[in-house]
Amino acid sequence: MNYTIKQVDKFKYIEEGEGEPLILLHGLFGALSNFDDLISYFKNHNKVVVPLLPLLDMDLLHTSVGGLQKFVHKFIEYQDYQNVHLLGNSLGGHVAILHVLKNPERIKSLILTGSSGLFENGMGDTYPKRGDYDYIKKKTELTFYDPKIADKELVDEVYEIVNNRLKAIKIIALAKSAIRNNLGEDINQIKQPTLLIWGNNDAITPPFVGREFHRLIPNSELHFIDKCGHAPMMEVPDEFNRILHKFLTKLNEPAAVA
Numbered sequence: 001m002n003y004t005i006k007q008v009d010k011f012k013y014i015e016e017g018e019g020e021p022l023i024l025l026h027g028l029f030g031a032l033s034n035f036d037d038l039i040s041y042f043k044n045h046n047k048v049v050v051p052l053l054p055l056l057d058m059d060l061l062h063t064s065v066g067g068l069q070k071f072v073h074k075f076i077e078y079q080d081y082q083n084v085h086l087l088g089n090s091l092g093g094h095v096a097i098l099h100v101l102k103n104p105e106r107i108k109s110l111i112l113t114g115s116s117g118l119f120e121n122g123m124g125d126t127y128p129k130r131g132d133y134d135y136i137k138k139k140t141e142l143t144f145y146d147p148k149i150a151d152k153e154l155v156d157e158v159y160e161i162v163n164n165r166l167k168a169i170k171i172i173a174l175a176k177s178a179i180r181n182n183l184g185e186d187i188n189q190i191k192q193p194t195l196l197i198w199g200n201n202d203a204i205t206p207p208f209v210g211r212e213f214h215r216l217i218p219n220s221e222l223h224f225i226d227k228c229g230h231a232p233m234m235e236v237p238d239e240f241n242r243i244l245h246k247f248l249t250k251l252n253e254p255a256a257v258a
Helices: 032-042 065-079 091-102 133-141 152-162 165-180 207-216 237-251
Strands: 006-008 011-016 021-025 047-051 084-089 107-113 194-199 220-225
Touching: 011 032, 011 065, 021 032, 021 065, 021 091, 032 047, 032 237, 047 065, 065 091, 065 165, 084 091, 091 107, 091 165, 107 237, 133 152, 152 165, 194 207, 194 237, 207 220, 220 237
Parallel strands: 021 047, 021 084, 084 107, 107 194, 194 220
Antiparallel strands: 006 011, 011 047
16 A cells, blocks of 8 residues: 655654554564554544654664654654554564653553563574575564565565665664663553553564563553464454554543443
8 A cells, every 4th residue: 555655854754544643663674564454444543653763774873772762752742743652563662662761741552562672582693694585584484473474575675674784784783772772670660551462473572572561561451363473463454453443442432430
């Protein structure tokens, strides 16, 4: 599905629909296409916003989880979004958590799926591996329960990134920043209602990571989806959208009168 990419100042983003903003943050090898089904569904209920995170465009000094969080903060302030539902997948979840901890004022809820921030698998040490297409293909397939979702177009995209020396350096810098930036001691300070949607077959942030987020975040609920890997919004979009819609609807219901 094609969406218009808008640009204001240094920010490029998609904005579809009306209502409370639902801001989507993609992961390390993520792209706008990760959220196709989510955008097409929720643009009928929310203002769906997908900023293009400058993963490979920041200077090396600021190529970090903290640097991305500052970018997201500036974007939300610039656009003057209020009552934001902030959703992040993988590294995008890590950035979302850090943002809520540092700048909670405009955030109404937090949604995490396959998020980093607690336990990382050290992929910065072994991935990317330049020049080896089969290796990149296998690593990309690991993202999903069904490896066929890692089609040639997706694998080619990852392969192109890791075979550009500067991009590869930045990817490794971001991965290592995520490993260093463990939020376990601070995460219990999150006050916003939080939805955790996890793939039961996530090989990158396994189910126990979702359980630990649930244990640490006071006002959280956890949902597992079977036959699903690290990117539920791509692999099982109908189930993902159903869970998220129910969560957002419940948030907007008036409190029950005793």
